[in-house]
Amino acid sequence: MATAVGVSRATVSKALNGRGDISDETRERVLAVVAELGYRPTTGLTQTPGRRSIAVVFDIPASPYIVGVLQGVLAAASEAGVDLLTRLAPDRSSRTQRAVAREWVAQQQVSGVVGIIGLTLSRPDGLLEASSNAGLPFVMVDPVDAHHPQMVSVGSSNWAGARTGAEHLLAMGHRRIAWIGGPEASDAARDRLYGYQAALDAAGVEIDPSLIRAGQFAIATGAEFAREMLASAHPPTAIMAGDDEIAVGVLATAHELGISVPRDLSVMGFDDTPQAAWTTPPLTTVHQHLEGMGAMAVQTILVMADGHKPSSRHVELATSLMVRDSTGPVSAD
DSSP: OHHHHTSOHHHHHHHHTTOSSSOHHHHHHHHHHHHHHTOOOOTTOOOOTTOOEEEEEESOOOSHHHHHHHHHHHHHHHHTTOEEEEEEOOOHHHHTSHHHHHHHHHHHHHTTEEEEEEESOSSOHHHHHHHHHHTOOEEEESOSOTTOTTOEEEEEOHHHHHHHHHHHHHHTTOOOEEEEESOTTOHHHHHHHHHHHHHHHHTTOOOOGGGEEEOOSSHHHHHHHHHHHHTSSSOOSEEEESSHHHHHHHHHHHHHTTOOTTTTOEEEEEEOOGGGGGSSSOOEEEEOOHHHHHHHHHHHHHHHHTTOOOSOSEEEEOOEEEOOTTOOOOOOO
8 A cells, every 4th residue: 555655654554544744745645545446444453243333533531521421322332232432533633624534434434333423522524524425424412513514413402401590590589690601612502601591581680791701611610700700899699600510610719719609609500410419519500411412322323324314413302400509599698
């Protein structure tokens, strides 16, 4: 293969694996010869004949949220007798290149993969297009942008979940309810914000822009914005977080400032990851069926792999409110 292209075997390997440290011209030349010769890599293939595999692809697998979804994926794949492969996506600088995405998808097919589940995957357009062209089902879980024309997705009723959470705080007398959410580019983050706003609007509570912040789904986001809000002349009596990670940051800042939760401040999360039950105090949060989302993604992949259309291109699972000790009635002081 390397001789046919006129490059080293290492360069061929880099081109086939989506590495970014070779020129676009060299990559295209390698992939052109790959297509001409019909070459497919075979190194390391251990697929049992007749067995099918599903690949889960992500950027960075490092959060309780991802672990929850993966548990559902693994359970459903095991029940269906399907092998599960985990993959890191091609680096962001190259995954939008059609040649890189095309070859990455081809490698998954060689491994016996009948479908791909994308999890916390940013900028998946190139992989979605390549998968569609190859006839390989691709399902995104909680995508950043669910409006891509080729996307099939599984998510949660984010808007309804956030509205239910805000209504819980309103029912306990809170009116200065702050929102610290996820990235503005995220559909899920926006829907949660809109649900919070809808609840306040329905209750006749004026929405105060100074009580709304957006950042990453991270502990540091909650800690930073909570510190800013709680130091203001008119601090909120409750803070809703766009996910449990942000809520943990809010709780940490409240503890550091000597603010009692929930006596002086109610705090609410979103996701109901395992850590929510172990915070101090235990976190009231909106429960997403993370394992259910993973299982639904597997079921959808297998339906599509059998040549059928999914029942819906965008499935939303219901959310529910988990009331614990981090929320309480507004203080009478």
